[in-house]
Amino acid sequence: MRAFKIGLYLSAVLLLQTVILPRFNFLGVVPDLVLVTVVFYAVLLERTPATLLSALAGFLQDILACPFYLNTIIKTITGAAANTFRERFMGDEYTLIAGLVALFTPLSVLAEGLTLHFIFHREFSLWYFIFRLVAETVYNLILVPLLYPLVRVTLDE
Amino acid sequence: MTSYRPFKRKNSYSLAITVVLLALAVSYFSWLNLAGLRSLLTTVITPFQLATTVVWRGVTGAPGFVFSLGSQASENAALKSENNALAAKAATLVELAKENERLRQALDFRGGPRYGGRLVAARVIARSGSPWLSSIEIDKGAGSGVKPDCPVVVREGLVGRVVEVAPSSARVLLLTDAQSSVAGADQRSRDFGIVEGYSPDTLFLRYVSSGADVGVGDQIVTAAISSLFPPGIPIGTVSAATKAEADLFYEIKIKPAVNFSRLEEVFLVQ
Numbered sequence: 444m445r446a447f448k449i450g451l452y453l454s455a456v457l458l459l460q461t462v463i464l465p466r467f468n469f470l471g472v473v474p475d476l477v478l479v480t481v482v483f484y485a486v487l488l489e490r491t492p493a494t495l496l497s498a499l500a501g502f503l504q505d506i507l508a509c510p511f512y513l514n515t516i517i518k519t520i521t522g523a524a525a526n527t528f529r530e531r532f533m534g535d536e537y538t539l540i541a542g543l544v545a546l547f548t549p550l551s552v553l554a555e556g557l558t559l560h561f562i563f564h565r566e567f568s569l570w571y572f573i574f575r576l577v578a579e580t581v582y583n584l585i586l587v588p589l590l591y592p593l594v595r596v597t598l599d600e
Numbered sequence: 601m602t603s604y605r606p607f608k609r610k611n612s613y614s615l616a617i618t619v620v621l622l623a624l625a626v627s628y629f630s631w632l633n634l635a636g637l638r639s640l641l642t643t644v645i646t647p648f649q650l651a652t653t654v655v656w657r658g659v660t661g662a663p664g665f666v667f668s669l670g671s672q673a674s675e676n677a678a679l680k681s682e683n684n685a686l687a688a689k690a691a692t693l694v695e696l697a698k699e700n701e702r703l704r705q706a707l708d709f710r711g712g713p714r715y716g717g718r719l720v721a722a723r724v725i726a727r728s729g730s731p732w733l734s735s736i737e738i739d740k741g742a743g744s745g746v747k748p749d750c751p752v753v754v755r756e757g758l759v760g761r762v763v764e765v766a767p768s769s770a771r772v773l774l775l776t777d778a779q780s781s782v783a784g785a786d787q788r789s790r791d792f793g794i795v796e797g798y799s800p801d802t803l804f805l806r807y808v809s810s811g812a813d814v815g816v817g818d819q820i821v822t823a824a825i826s827s828l829f830p831p832g833i834p835i836g837t838v839s840a841a842t843k844a845e846a847d848l849f850y851e852i853k854i855k856p857a858v859n860f861s862r863l864e865e866v867f868l869v870q
Contacts, residue, residue, distance in 0.1 A: 454648070461737070462652045465727035468861060471800045491615060498619040506641045507649070508728040510735065510764065510771065512623040519623070523616035559732050565778035567732060567799065 448597040449484075453500055456480050461507045472575050474582035476590075477504050478551055481518050482543045483594045485525035486536055497522025513558060517551045541587050548580040642766040643741075649725040649769075650739050657864075684865060685719050687755035719753075719867040720744060725769065734777035734797060735760075738866060741768045749828050751869040757834030757857030758782070758822060759866050774860055775835065776800050784835050784854075785823035789813040792823040793852070795835055800860055803836055805852035810843045812850060820854055830869060 456476050464473045481497045488496070501518030505511070525543045532539050556572055559565040722744075726737035740746050742765050750762040752772050760780060764771040773780055776797040784795035784805055791812035793805045808814055818838045824831040836854040843850045 458648060458652045461726035462649055463656055490612065494615045506638055507645060508726055508737065509733055511627045515623040516620050519616050519619045523613055555730060555732065563779070565732060571799065
């Protein structure tokens with residue numbers, strides 16, 4: 444039942460991310476619902492299921508909306524790294540999740556930007572890059588309290 | 601809220617490292633289709649994306665629907681679709697007329713219908729989340745005769761080209777993507793160059809020699825030298841054209857004719 448609920452939630456997140464959220468873009472920036480979800484599960488699950496879910500979420504995001512497997516890599520690393528923080532953190536999980544979202548959102552934007560620039564030779568303005576770092580982090584932080592109860596429900600047996 | 605205390609456990613990153621290496625290998629060696637797995641998954645997911653799109657349109661269109669009869673709404677949708685197809689053809693009439701005039705003057709008429717007469721409508725069912733990856737997913741694929749490099753247009757102008765085809769869906773690389781390049785020409789002076797994507801609302805026309813005649817406000821259309829796109833499809837309007845004295849080429853900025861953030865329905869030129 445728990446696996447089914449997580450699967451259902453993940454499917455809804457992926458459809459929202461690729462179909463509906465792009466319609467709410469602000470100067471091209473949309474929240475990364477998948478990244479926030481990956482951080483949630485990295486904090487709330489053990490390492491193996493958390494890593495597997497992160498990899499699966501990133502892979503499906505790539506299948507749906509990216510011509511290569513950049514999200515698979517970013518989300519897998521985020522899941523594993525966030526899980527490591529969780530093992531060393533003392534305090535309530537909500538603070539940890541918000542902190543990790545604030546940390547990993549700019550890092551993932553940075554990783555995406557650097558990969559696209561240096562490997563795929565894409566150009567973009569530095570100001571837009573900085574704007575996206577800030578805007579996407581704010582967007583994702585807004586999502587944390589909205590998603591928290593939903594993710595908690597998916598983890599109930 | 602649950603509190604955690606630090607605890608020791610054997611850290612194993614082998615799973616994460618394996619996944620990352622696999623993803624890198626698959627991307628690097630261009631096994632992007634993963635022996636059909638990507639196409640298969642896309643085929644499975646497409647109906648859900650389509651359903652979500654339809655539901656979303658229903659939700660956002662609900663207030664207007666309340667004030668109209670059901671039959672009127674469906675008739676309106678059909679007429680709107682037909683109107684879009686006709687408008688896409690009509691958008692090139694100016695270019696056709698100019699070309700016709702030129703060709704008549706040259707007494708060497710070889711022209712033909714701009715889109716070869718066949719436009720296939722497709723719905724946008726997904727978009728890349730990142731502003732740096734400008735692509736969309738449409739609900740027509742190999743089953744509808746879509747092939748890679750197929751031009752995609754709307755009534756305002758050129759949208760992009762198909763880069764990946766699954767049985768029931770296809771991925772379209774938008775004109776605004778940095779990987780996109782299209783041969784474009786100034787509709788007035790006929791000087792041509794390569795239109796490259798830059799950002800969601802900016803394109804650049806490159807390699808136009810400094811001796812060319814390109815000015816702000818000029819319309820840029822697909823050039824006849826393009827092997828992929830029919831000539832004369834509107835691309836955008838020149839918003840800035842500068843050149844330093846020593847430069848060999850113009851620096852030409854274009855405002856796209858199409859609003860890429862509002863694409864709902866597109867047409868494939870087949």
